[in-house]
Amino acid sequence: RKEVEQDPGPFNVPEGATVAFNCTYSNSASQSFFWYRQDCRKEPKLLMSVYSSGNEDGRFTAQLNRASQYISLLIRDSKLSDSATYLCVVNIRNDYKLSFGAGTTVTVRA
Amino acid sequence: DAGVIQSPRHEVTEMGQEVTLRCKPISGHNSLFWYRQTMMRGLELLIYFNNNVPIDDSGMPEDRFSAKMPNASFSTLKIQPSEPRDSAVYFCASSLWGDTQYFGPGTRLTVL
Numbered sequence: 001r002k003e004v005e006q007d008p009g010p011f012n013v014p015e016g017a018t019v020a021f022n023c024t025y026s027n028s029a030s031q032s033f034f035w036y037r038q039d040c041r042k043e044p045k046l047l048m049s050v051y052s053s054g055n056e057d058g059r060f061t062a063q064l065n066r067a068s069q070y071i072s073l074l075i076r077d078s079k080l081s082d083s084a085t086y087l088c089v090v091n092i093r094n095d096y097k098l099s100f101g102a103g104t105t106v107t108v109r110a
Numbered sequence: 111d112a113g114v115i116q117s118p119r120h121e122v123t124e125m126g127q128e129v130t131l132r133c134k135p136i137s138g139h140n141s142l143f144w145y146r147q148t149m150m151r152g153l154e155l156l157i158y159f160n161n162n163v164p165i166d167d168s169g170m171p172e173d174r175f176s177a178k179m180p181n182a183s184f185s186t187l188k189i190q191p192s193e194p195r196d197s198a199v200y201f202c203a204s205s206l207w208g209d210t211q212y213f214g215p216g217t218r219l220t221v222l
Contacts, residue, residue: 032209034210041218042215043213043214043216044201044213046210049210091209096141096158096166097158097166098211100153102152103152
């Protein structure tokens, strides 16, 4: 079983729509979770950390479900500029090593 | 503030040649990571340094790959000899205490 698994998508949504997707992780003891965004031919960039109680950053909402070992990302009022690959990232063993999911591709169309 | 700096941004070389990739981490960060990204395998951690000391090189594919960090502001990843299957994007990332990592723009390597 992979340490971090994501639905690869692609999710094709119109501007203004809401899109949400999940990621599962293998170690129930993991403590640190992140969403990174990667644009085509660019480096991954931190989008947001994911906290136990859930957190929002503008149009982006991240949730953590420890019982089911998944995290989610919801994007409200999608913009064309939200088109990217979203990487689920987990510090699986609570050390220095981050485990990256393969990414979920989101395409927002006009 | 300057982010992680990598050079070169693109490298095209022939099989058998030596390739050296360079990285300057964010000032003050004490952890440095080298990753490789391909369509088939995604992001793979090659090696991790903490306070300039290699801590985990289990991801280095084989002896053709080597990495050094002579000081807190510079690291190199060397491939000698290079092979076509080494073609990938190589990212350097740095962090403070190994949690949130900040990536450089990457080096796109093509080995012919």
